[in-house]
Amino acid sequence: MAEFVMPALGADMEAGTLIAWLKNPGDKVARGEVIAEIDTDKGVIEVECFTTGIVEQLLIKPGDKVPVGTVLAIIREEGEAAKPSLEVPIEERVIREMSRKVDAPPVERLKISPLARKTADSLGIDPRTILGTGPGGRITQEDVERTAATKPSGDGKKGERIRQAIAVAMEKSKREIPHYYLGTTIDMTNCMKWLAAENLNRSAEGRLLYGVMLIKAVALALRQFPELNGFWQDGKAVQSPEINIGLAISLRGGGLVSPAIHDADQKSLDELMEAFRDLVQRARSGRLRSSELSDPTITITSLGEQGVETVFGIIYPPQVALVGFGKVVERPWAVNGLLGVHQVMNASLSADHRVSDGHRGGLFLALIDRLLQEPAYL
Amino acid sequence: MDKHEIRQLVIRKLTGIAPEVDPVQIVPDVDLRAQIDLDSMDFLNFIIALSKDLKVDIPESQYSRMATLDACVDHLSGLVSKK
Numbered sequence: 001m002a003e004f005v006m007p008a009l010g011a012d013m014e015a016g017t018l019i020a021w022l023k024n025p026g027d028k029v030a031r032g033e034v035i036a037e038i039d040t041d042k043g044v045i046e047v048e049c050f051t052t053g054i055v056e057q058l059l060i061k062p063g064d065k066v067p068v069g070t071v072l073a074i075i076r077e078e079g080e081a082a083k084p085s086l087e088v089p090i091e092e093r094v095i096r097e098m099s100r101k102v103d104a105p106p107v108e109r110l111k112i113s114p115l116a117r118k119t120a121d122s123l124g125i126d127p128r129t130i131l132g133t134g135p136g137g138r139i140t141q142e143d144v145e146r147t148a149a150t151k152p153s154g155d156g157k158k159g160e161r162i163r164q165a166i167a168v169a170m171e172k173s174k175r176e177i178p179h180y181y182l183g184t185t186i187d188m189t190n191c192m193k194w195l196a197a198e199n200l201n202r203s204a205e206g207r208l209l210y211g212v213m214l215i216k217a218v219a220l221a222l223r224q225f226p227e228l229n230g231f232w233q234d235g236k237a238v239q240s241p242e243i244n245i246g247l248a249i250s251l252r253g254g255g256l257v258s259p260a261i262h263d264a265d266q267k268s269l270d271e272l273m274e275a276f277r278d279l280v281q282r283a284r285s286g287r288l289r290s291s292e293l294s295d296p297t298i299t300i301t302s303l304g305e306q307g308v309e310t311v312f313g314i315i316y317p318p319q320v321a322l323v324g325f326g327k328v329v330e331r332p333w334a335v336n337g338l339l340g341v342h343q344v345m346n347a348s349l350s351a352d353h354r355v356s357d358g359h360r361g362g363l364f365l366a367l368i369d370r371l372l373q374e375p376a377y378l
Numbered sequence: 379m380d381k382h383e384i385r386q387l388v389i390r391k392l393t394g395i396a397p398e399v400d401p402v403q404i405v406p407d408v409d410l411r412a413q414i415d416l417d418s419m420d421f422l423n424f425i426i427a428l429s430k431d432l433k434v435d436i437p438e439s440q441y442s443r444m445a446t447l448d449a450c451v452d453h454l455s456g457l458v459s460k461k
Contacts, residue, residue, distance in 0.1 A: 199438045204426045207438065209418050252398055252415070280419050305417045 001080060002051040004073040006066050009040060009293035010258075010316070012169035016040045017065040018072065023055045029075060034289065036072065041165035042257050042293060043286030053077040112139035120144045162255030173317050177232070178353040181312055184365045186372055187335075188328050189342045194375040210328070211302060212272040216378045217371040218300055218323050219243050219265035225364040227356045228349075229297045231318040237355040246296025246316065247276070249283045257283050258299050258316055259292035269378060304328060304345065313350040320352040321361075323368075379432070379458055385451045391427045395420050406447040432458055 006016050019037040029035055034046040035055070056074040060066060112120075112127050116139050120127045125144065132139035173179075191213055199207045222229040222243050230239040244260040251257065259282075261267070261275045282288050299316050304327035311324025326346040333342035347368060349361050371378065379387070389401045396414045410416060416424065425436050425444075434457040436444075444450040 196438065204422070204429045204436060207422060209422065211418070250417075252396060277419060277423075305411075 001056060002053065002075040002077050003071045004035070004049060004051075004075055006038070006068050006070045006072055007047060007290045007294055008068040009042065009045060009290055010165075010169060012165045012172075013040055013042075013068055015065055015067045016045075018060055018062050019044060020062055021058055021073075023058075025055050025057060027055050029053060029055055032291075038290075041161045043288065045288055045290050045293060047290040049075065051075050051077055053080070111137055116140055116144045159254045162251065166255060169316060170314050173314050177315050177317060177320075179315060179350050180353045180358055180361065181348060181350055182358060182361045182365055183310060183346055183348040184362075184369060186345050186347050186369045187333060187342050188345045188372065191372050191375045192328065192343050206270075208269055208273050209276070212269050212276055213372065213375055213378055214302065214325055215245050215247070215261065215264055215272055215276070215300060216267075216269060217368045218298070219245055219267075220371055220378070221364055221367040222298065223265055224367060225356075225360060227360065228321040228351060228364060230320060230355075231297070232320055232352055232355060233318055237320065240297040242295075242297065244295045244297045246299035246319070247279060248299060248301035249280055252284055257288065257293070258296055259283055259288050260296040262291075262295065298322065300325070302326075310346045311348050313348065315350055315352060320355040322350045324348040324350065381451055381455050384432075384454050384458065385447070387431060388428070388447065388450050388454070391424055391431075394427070395424055404447055409445050410447060410450070411445070428454065434458060434461065 009016075016038040017040075019039050021036055023029055023035045029049045029052065031050060031052045032048050035049045036047045038045050038047050053075045056076040058073050060070070060072050066072070111132060111134070112130075113134075117127060120130065120139075127139060127144075130139050130143050133143055134140040188210070191210060195208060195210055195213065202208075226239045227237065229243055230237060232238075242263055243265040244262050245264040246258040246260045248256050248258050259279050261272060261279065264272060267275065279288075279292070296316070296319065298319055299313075299322045301311055301313050301322065302325040303311050304325060307327055309326040309329065311326055313322040313324040315322045324347070326348075328343050328345045330341050331344045332339055333344060334340075335342075347365055349365055351361050389404065392404070392410070392414060393399050393401055395416065399414050404410075405413060411421060421441070425441070428434075429436050432454060434454070436457070440453065443453045
């Protein structure tokens with residue numbers, strides 16, 4: 001039997017709320033198929049199954065909020081016989097999971113009535129932020145309502161949750177990761193000319209954005225610098241066999257998410273463009289999938305459209321590198337002693353010094369530069 | 379399709395991409411990308427939607443003629459009238 005657990009969709013996620021099961025007990029489920037919708041700080045996420053089999057049991061119900069790692073369902077893998085049901089109450093499974101998190105600080109049991117906790121969850125309020133006025137400091141329903149009245153309503157609550165999630169991840173990154181930063185200026189003239197000529201022959205729907213060329217160049221360069229493509233886990237570097245590029249996508253109304261384009265090095269520019277458009281659309285409508293949030297092996301952030309010329313990025317843990325791109329601008333630029341006006345762009349690398357050093361980081365940026373000089377081969 | 383109808387269509391497409399935007403707040407002669415915070419993916423989707431609805435081709439070289447709401451309406455009216 002396989003356990004389907006609440007996934008960790010990033011270093012900042014501690015818990016999620018089941019919105020709906022998309023499968024019933026007895027239904028067949030294939031690896032990669034979406035079987036549940038879960039509400040997280042990053043919005044509603046479609047969670048995929050990581051095994052093929054038959055849904056044996058659904059262990060939590062819509063509305064239940066459980067910590068990362070909690071078993072949500074049991075999947076009977078192909079060829080296995082059915083087993084008696086696991087009659088373990090949800091409360092006990094949650095407590096077991098909490099006690100398994102040995103790295104986490106001790107969890108102090110909060111004095112709060114079940115009704116008050118349910119109301120706080122539905123309003124998106126962390127009960128730990130509520131001042132309890134009941135006997136012994138117990139948090140009452142009135143305390144929750146009073147706290148809710150002092151907080152912004154509507155999208156503000158969602159925005160606060162996203163901001164809080166980003167705060168947790170970035171604080172962890174700056175506290176734990178010894179960053180080093182490198183920057184270089186890349187001549188983008190060839191790239192932009194090639195792109196303009198290519199788009200001239202395409203309908204609007206088939207056009208490419210220069211961003212996909214940056215994604216492809218980074219992905220191809222990572223093949224030769226695998227130490228920058230992976231994670232820092234349990235005190236050591238772990239390289240990823242796949243190159244899944246996380247893209248920092250800003251959300252309308254504030255905040256950002258960084259879902260992945262899987263196997264970006266193996267995709268054509270057209271395939272990358274299609275994946276990029278799909279990710280942006282689903283990120284902004286809150287329909288991302290769990291694997292897209294949990295799988296990035298490196299992140300790219302591009303702030304050129306906001307007029308930024310240079311990015312000094314913060315690594316998204318447990319990843320070990322982040323590539324930043326600035327605005328493409330016209331500058332005087334000398335090539336072989338001849339001065340001309342070229343389109344140039346600053347590229348930066350933020351990397352984890354526990355895993356790589358500046359020499360390799362510099363070579364990595366230089367390779368990205370070289371790849372972008374021959375856009376037709378991307 | 380007359381200019382008024384094209385203006386309404388442009389506003390519908392913009393608010394479809396940026397639902398938080400109040401159509402009456404769009405200043406007609408101010409850059410749309412800056413005003414509505416459109417990135418290049420948003421702008422491409424805007425172009426695709428207009429191309430489909432108006433059945434016109436809008437080459438990339440013409441994007442600069444569609445920087446503001448007024449400019450957008452004028453340029454699209456010209457393209458539609460040439461059909």
